[in-house]
Amino acid sequence: MSEPKPALRLEQIVKTFPGVRALDDVSFAVMPGEVHALMGENGAGKSTLMKVLGGIHQPDSGQIIVGDEPVQMRSPLEAKAKGIVFIHQELSLAEELSVAENIYLGELPRRRFGRVDWAKLYDRTDAILSRLNVGFNARTIVGTLSIANQQMVEIARALTVDAKAVIFDEPTASLTDAEKSVLFDVIADLKDQGVGIIYISHRMEEIFRITDRISVLRDGLYRGTLDTADTTEDEVTQLMIGRKLDLSRNVSHHELGEVALEVRGLSCGHLFEDISFTVHAGEVVGFYGLVGAGRTEIAETLFGLRTPSAGTILLDGEPTRIHSPADAISKGISLVPEDRKGQGLVLGMNCRDNMTLPQVEDLTAGPFVSDGAEIAIFDLYRDKLDIRTPGWKQIAGNLSGGNQQKIVIGKWLSMHPRVLIVDEPTRGIDVGSKSEIHNLIRDLAAQGYAVIVISSEMPEVLHVSDRIVAMFSGRIIRTFSSDEVTEDNLIQAISGITTEQAA
Known part of the structure; x- marks a missing residue:
């Protein structure tokens, strides 16, 4: 009996940005009916690899193969058409629209003369939602839902297509324990249907609970694949960071x-x-x-x-x-909030301005903010907290999660709290x-x-x-x-x- 073919295969993927080789000869495969973890530190290349797979970035060299077919992903819609579906950590929903409209956005069922077939839309959506065991229906406006339930809407999108591979990027970040159990049941259902799953998470307990294999990236390089049942958290961690x-x-x-x-x-x-x-x-x-x-x-x-x-x-x-x-x-008293991106940082602002934001009034010289004073504060806490950034002009949204958190901590430490x-x-x-x-x-x-x-x-x-x-x-x-x-x-x-x- 012949070996089953991978649902998805990446071969020798290379991606370079100015001054940075983000991915260097990365290869691994996901089998049908497999939950395959992709792990690595922030900045290891996971996000870049997923953007290549999703058609957001084009690789400099290398190949993506879905089933037997080498494919080129030029856009997220093209990736979805090839059966590659993403569940993103960052929600991308239209809050003013209904759950049904969000799930089928761009693919609304139509009647004669292009009119939306609302009855079919709601029936299809409610059938999907019943699989997820959620407490809302197709007509619910997304903006009225909790963050956790909005995440479930994102997951429902993956169930609308004949997926070859589904990529889950930190899917449990906003979920309660009960909602996590529902998600894991959905993943088990997809697995039973022969769908290949890439699961990206920093939560070791989840990785060891639901995955079959673990592939690790470090510094843009593929470092190896381990069978989950035959490895340990310590071994995975050392492969990720190169130290104990x-x-x-x-x-x-x-x-x-x-x-x-x-x-x-x-x-x-x-x-x-x-x-x-x-x-x-x-x-x-x-x-x-x-x-x-x-x-x-x-x-x-x-x-x-x-x-x-x-x-x-x-x-x-x-x-x-x-x-x-x-x-x-x-x-x-200072508070580093739970949601660093939504409450702790202005992601489009540079690192210096984020760090000095609470004390701008104290750093003014006449009608202007003192650049020198702001830079001095940033330099002091960059060194104290070992914030890894090329300089104060770096946009905070481009930093890794760990360095973003250090910016938020540095912002409040600069206020000298008790x-x-x-x-x-x-x-x-x-x-x-x-x-x-x-x-x-x-x-x-x-x-x-x-x-x-x-x-x-x-x-x-x-x-x-x-x-x-x-x-x-x-x-x-x-x-x-x-x-x-x-x-x-x-x-x-x-x-x-x-x-x-x-x-």
Whole structure:
């Protein structure tokens, strides 16, 4: 019996931009009915390779073969016509249109005289949505949906064509655990139908849960393919970054200072209730819990984005009221938001202007902003945080995820806060950059900053935190010191099981 032919094959793909060889002789194949992970650090060449595959970039040399047919992708529409479908991390939806119109945009079923066949459109769409088990229908306006449900609309698009290969680019970044399970069921269904799947993610637990093989890029070069069942996270990581990572638990080697932030009985409507905790200077306090536990809402309240309904906030032992973000900044509280692209950066602005944005008024000389002062601030924090960019003129949207996050952190450090809140510090960032951000957080604590880290990743909170606050349904269930916490008791706490119940 002959070996099955690959659903998709890339052979010796080369792509060069001015001064940069982004892809250098990259070759790998995806089999029908296979979930094939593509991994690598930010900047390794994954995005460029996918843009070549999707017809956005033309390769300098090399070949793309779909089934038996060598093809040239000149546009995303041509790629789709060849059976190559993309589920992008960045949403590309028309929010004013219905779910059905978004899913079939450019391919609306027609009746006589070119009129849209709305009944057929809605029937087709609802049939697809029923496979995804979502709580909305074909007529729902996309702009009224949550980000997670908008992501499900993107996924529904892939089910409208006879796909040979589907590329998922960080598809779970905005999904809840329940929605992830639905997505993985969809992927399993596509796999059963013989579709080849390329799955791009930085989440190791997902890679080892659903993929069959893992291909790795580093510095634009293909570094090898591993059978998922026969490899380990450590082996994949070393192939990605060329070195071992320190994944040990946090052990502080410095003395903690006085209490910088104290929260007593803080409540905010139905979002969270009776929250009390402290953060010392030189300490990292991690907040861990399921989606909807209230962690981000607490951060937003401390930063003046929400108004508390009860409770007291004390800075350096003094009660204070925070009415707005400007108020929080003036009192020494800074927030690195969960959505760095939507809330932390102006992607079309250069690195210098992004970093100095909150203090433009303080850097004016007469009617003009002082270029020299801005550049000095950028240079200082570029060196401190090891931000890898050719210079301050680089557009922030062109940086890797890790370097974008460092720009946001540098922006708030330049304001010299007493308390730094970092929400999901490594979301969408590769393992090598994660390690750098973790080390940076620990270094900031060693320098005397009071740091709050909110994370949905257990290894992250275990690695960086001196204490961990476990939350469930808007309440603190338990606070652990780094030497008493275990994975079991942390999972129990975020599931709402108290110490007494566990006993």
